[in-house]
Amino acid sequence: MSSRLNFIPARLLQAIPVVFGVTLLVFFMAHLLPGDPAIAMLGDKATEERIAALRTQLGLDQPIWVQYGIFLAHLGQANLGDSLTYGRPVTELVLRAVPVTLSLVLFALVLSMVIGIPLAGLAATRPNGVNDLAVRTYTLVGQGMPQFWVGIMLILFLSLKLRLFPVGGYGSNITDHVYYLFVPALTLAIALSPTLIRSLRSSTINVLGSEYIATARSKGSGGVALFRQHVLRNAIIPTVSILGVNLGYLMGGSIIIEKVFALPGLGSLMLNAIFSRDFPTIQGVTLFVALFVVLIGILTDVVYTLLDPRVNFGSKERE
Amino acid sequence: MRKTNRIAFVGFLAATALVLSGCSAGTATGKSGGPSESAGPVMGGDLVIGRAPDAITMDSTSAQFENYSMAVFQQMGQALFEPSADGQKVVPLLATGFKASDDGLTYTIALRDDVTFSDGKPMTAKDVKFSIDADTATGHSGWGFVNDAIDKVNVVDDHTVGVVLKYPWAPIIGDLSMFSNAIVPENYGGKTVDEFYKAPVLTGPFMWGEWKKGQSLKLVKNPKYWEKGKPYLDSVVWNVVPDANTRKLQLQGGQIDINDTPDWSSYSSLDATAGLKTYAFPSTRIDYIALNTQREPFADVHVRRAIAFATNRKALVDAVLFGHGTVANSLLSPGTPFYDKDAPGPMYDVEKAKAELAQSSQPNGFKTTLLINSGNANHAAIAQIMQAQLKEIGITMEIKQLDSTANKQARLDSKFDMAISAWTMDIPDPDQWTTFALDPEGGSHSAFTYYNDPAVIAINKKAQREGDQAKRAELYKQLQKETGDAAFLVYLFYSPYAYAATDKVQGFNVTPLGNYHTGDMYKTK
Numbered sequence: 120m121s122s123r124l125n126f127i128p129a130r131l132l133q134a135i136p137v138v139f140g141v142t143l144l145v146f147f148m149a150h151l152l153p154g155d156p157a158i159a160m161l162g163d164k165a166t167e168e169r170i171a172a173l174r175t176q177l178g179l180d181q182p183i184w185v186q187y188g189i190f191l192a193h194l195g196q197a198n199l200g201d202s203l204t205y206g207r208p209v210t211e212l213v214l215r216a217v218p219v220t221l222s223l224v225l226f227a228l229v230l231s232m233v234i235g236i237p238l239a240g241l242a243a244t245r246p247n248g249v250n251d252l253a254v255r256t257y258t259l260v261g262q263g264m265p266q267f268w269v270g271i272m273l274i275l276f277l278s279l280k281l282r283l284f285p286v287g288g289y290g291s292n293i294t295d296h297v298y299y300l301f302v303p304a305l306t307l308a309i310a311l312s313p314t315l316i317r318s319l320r321s322s323t324i325n326v327l328g329s330e331y332i333a334t335a336r337s338k339g340s341g342g343v344a345l346f347r348q349h350v351l352r353n354a355i356i357p358t359v360s361i362l363g364v365n366l367g368y369l370m371g372g373s374i375i376i377e378k379v380f381a382l383p384g385l386g387s388l389m390l391n392a393i394f395s396r397d398f399p400t401i402q403g404v405t406l407f408v409a410l411f412v413v414l415i416g417i418l419t420d421v422v423y424t425l426l427d428p429r430v431n432f433g434s435k436e437r438e
Numbered sequence: 439m440r441k442t443n444r445i446a447f448v449g450f451l452a453a454t455a456l457v458l459s460g461c462s463a464g465t466a467t468g469k470s471g472g473p474s475e476s477a478g479p480v481m482g483g484d485l486v487i488g489r490a491p492d493a494i495t496m497d498s499t500s501a502q503f504e505n506y507s508m509a510v511f512q513q514m515g516q517a518l519f520e521p522s523a524d525g526q527k528v529v530p531l532l533a534t535g536f537k538a539s540d541d542g543l544t545y546t547i548a549l550r551d552d553v554t555f556s557d558g559k560p561m562t563a564k565d566v567k568f569s570i571d572a573d574t575a576t577g578h579s580g581w582g583f584v585n586d587a588i589d590k591v592n593v594v595d596d597h598t599v600g601v602v603l604k605y606p607w608a609p610i611i612g613d614l615s616m617f618s619n620a621i622v623p624e625n626y627g628g629k630t631v632d633e634f635y636k637a638p639v640l641t642g643p644f645m646w647g648e649w650k651k652g653q654s655l656k657l658v659k660n661p662k663y664w665e666k667g668k669p670y671l672d673s674v675v676w677n678v679v680p681d682a683n684t685r686k687l688q689l690q691g692g693q694i695d696i697n698d699t700p701d702w703s704s705y706s707s708l709d710a711t712a713g714l715k716t717y718a719f720p721s722t723r724i725d726y727i728a729l730n731t732q733r734e735p736f737a738d739v740h741v742r743r744a745i746a747f748a749t750n751r752k753a754l755v756d757a758v759l760f761g762h763g764t765v766a767n768s769l770l771s772p773g774t775p776f777y778d779k780d781a782p783g784p785m786y787d788v789e790k791a792k793a794e795l796a797q798s799s800q801p802n803g804f805k806t807t808l809l810i811n812s813g814n815a816n817h818a819a820i821a822q823i824m825q826a827q828l829k830e831i832g833i834t835m836e837i838k839q840l841d842s843t844a845n846k847q848a849r850l851d852s853k854f855d856m857a858i859s860a861w862t863m864d865i866p867d868p869d870q871w872t873t874f875a876l877d878p879e880g881g882s883h884s885a886f887t888y889y890n891d892p893a894v895i896a897i898n899k900k901a902q903r904e905g906d907q908a909k910r911a912e913l914y915k916q917l918q919k920e921t922g923d924a925a926f927l928v929y930l931f932y933s934p935y936a937y938a939a940t941d942k943v944q945g946f947n948v949t950p951l952g953n954y955h956t957g958d959m960y961k962t963k
Binding site for chain 2: 152153154155158159160161162163164165166167168169170172173176204205206207212215216271274275278279282285286287288289378379380381383387388390391394395396
């Protein structure tokens with residue numbers, strides 16, 4: 120099986136130009152925005168003299184190519200520079216924000232599977248039956264509702280009415296984090312689960328109609344065991360790649376959710392950095408997200424390979 | 439399989455019910471129990487304040503130091519003087535009083551002898567001289583320009599300093615009350631400036647705790663605070679909660695004690711919620727529209743006056759502030775000393791607007807644009823109302839939206855016709871704003887309007903150096919009339935500072951300059 124994972128080093132190499140391209144694009148796009156960090160930082164009372172002084176202090180009076188060169192040189196030494204707003208190393212800020220966003224996204228992924236797998240199974244058992252229609256209605260509604268609205272509704276119900284969870288924030292230890300992240304993760308999961316349910320439902324229907332399931336049934340298998348061992352194992356393969364693609368979107372969706380729930384994650388960091396034209400932080404966060412998305416792509420292929428013995432990304436004769 | 443079906447279906451029903459019941463939970467649910475009045479201040483407890491942005495820096499002399507940093511810093515840092523609770527005058531804080539020489543050039547200031555820094559070291563005249571000199575040294579690249587009039591600071595004895603001026607300067611005591619003139623230990627206690635301000639050691643009721651940037655900032659009680667018995671609270675925390683809706687919900691959920699700047703649209707509903715209290719503190723804020731006199735047709739005073747007369751300020755107060763404000767009649771706000779309540783405006787009068795336009799270079803109207811901040815609901819509302827009002831007198835106004843940084847850049851580059859902006863004061867003296875607003879040398883080309891009237895500038899300069907309060911008042915009265923007539927700024931409205939808090943919070947007061955003193959606050963159980 121290990122030889123089938125030989126594609127990993129090549130894929131990692133391919134990631135380098137992708138990530139480099141992203142830094143180049145983001146660097147120049149960020150600098151194309153009118154206004155610079157000196158203006159953003161100084162607010163409405165600043166005089167031109169003070170803005171000019173701060174520009175010099177921040178090195179913003181240098182030509183843009185020089186600034187990009189400095190950025191690349193620092194990057195070569197694994198140094199993303201200092202945030203202009205916070206005066207702290209960007210690496211430190213990113214590393215502090217990553218666990219928040221990553222736990223949020225993973226938590227959401229787990230919750231969406233907890234919601235999605237049983238619902239998909241339920242819907243696929245009798246296509247067009249009452250259960251199926253109900254599940255399909257849920258997928259429509261779940262996908263149609265804006266995330267920030269769902270978030271606020273969940274806060275109103277779970278946090279203010281039932282007082283089960285806090286209204287936003289992140290807490291200070293692991294138990295806190297799980298507790299604080301539940302509602303935001305559920306919000307994201309409600310948005311993600313419809314995609315999962317639809318894909319899983321249709322592949323489950325296909326698998327249920329296949330001959331090997333009939334064989335398994337004739338041998339006496341049935342119920343949850345049949346579903347877990349024979350149906351799900353085969354039906355989930357296309358869903359894995361869909362989930363992989365959606366994880367990237369999930370990172371994007373987390374920007375809104377982080378704002379609604381006041382979470383100090385990558386989304387909040389990025390949003391603030393853009394508004395304050397904090398170029399090094401914009402670069403740092405983008406770089407990390409790009410790396411993350413590329414790695415998820417590779418990881419998806421790995422999981423795919425492990426789940427389906429027919430898949431071989433290393434071979435030229437693909438199935 | 440049947441059992442699995444049922445469980446999953448129940449799960450689905452629960453999810454649906456949850457979403458639906460979420461919809462009906464839109465009405466606010468407050469905490470039970472009414473306000474509990476107690477005999478005296480309650481010791482202990484942590485005060486949590488939710489607000490949208492984080493602080494930027496604790497270095498109060500640096501150019502980056504702004505309002506949100508100031509709110510935190512002022513709980514730790516103290517200057518020789520401070521604005522009074524009504525913001526109308528300056529009262530001693532670390533000083534006990536001052537005496538000005540007859541020529542108005544030397545101010546001898548007596549210091550309190552019981553003040554210590556949070557590390558226990560006593561504050562002396564040497565620390566005071568060092569602090570003011572350090573601020574002055576930042577000049578125009580920091581806040582040091584407020585000390586422009588200061589020639590030197592002398593140490594007279596351990597508890598007396600002499601401030602010698604280059605020329606008579608009426609706002610000097612107000613300037614010394616500025617955050618940038620807060621007293622720090624001599625030579626920053628042996629640290630570098632950067633090291634010092636990462637965990638400043640100051641004289642206020644609270645001292646440095648912990649700063650998780652972009653997340654929260656915590657100050658803790660200063661056990662060595664010189665004002666006996668204070669502070670009452672154990673700590674004060676500022677949490678970054680960017681979304682106004684989330685701040686509102688966090689206040690209702692008891693996660694924060696104070697909501698800094700709730701939306702005016704939700705102000706009344708917060709007020710009606712049991713267990714919560716809203717505050718509208720008189721401010722020094724004035725919202726205005728700057729007219730770029732470098733661009734045609736705004737060089738023409740009749741055009742500017744036409745716009746000023748065509749603006750229905752009452753409609754703006756009702757629509758934007760939901761009635762929580764007053765129409766603006768002067769360059770100065772009511773919270774600023776020397777505000778003239780009888781200043782003539784201009785006020786809303788469509789006939790006068792039409793008459794002014796008829797006299798102008800554009801009797802048949804013209805096309806123009808109004809620059810606003812994108813994503814700012816208040817700006818958008820003002821712009822839409824203005825658009826309709828100007829239409830009435832034949833002016834077609836387009837709305838241009840830019841995010842706040844790009845917007846500021848456009849104003850700096852003078853690439854705008856009309857732009858919405860606002861001002862709040864940092865010292866209880868009108869000079870900070872009048873010089874910025876009408877003196878082209880004030881650093882912003884007269885609030886980016888490029889308005890330049892030597893006669894008006896002369897009045898402002900005279901008021902700066904006038905020591906007699908009655909004469910100063912007369913000068914500022916004249917100034918308010920002249921600037922109103924010139925209409926290079928269209929005054930819109932004065933709005934109070936909005937806050938909402940749980941009714942456990944006691945002693946909360948915000949001065950017109952925006953300062954609050956957590957050292958005077960406590961929380962009932």
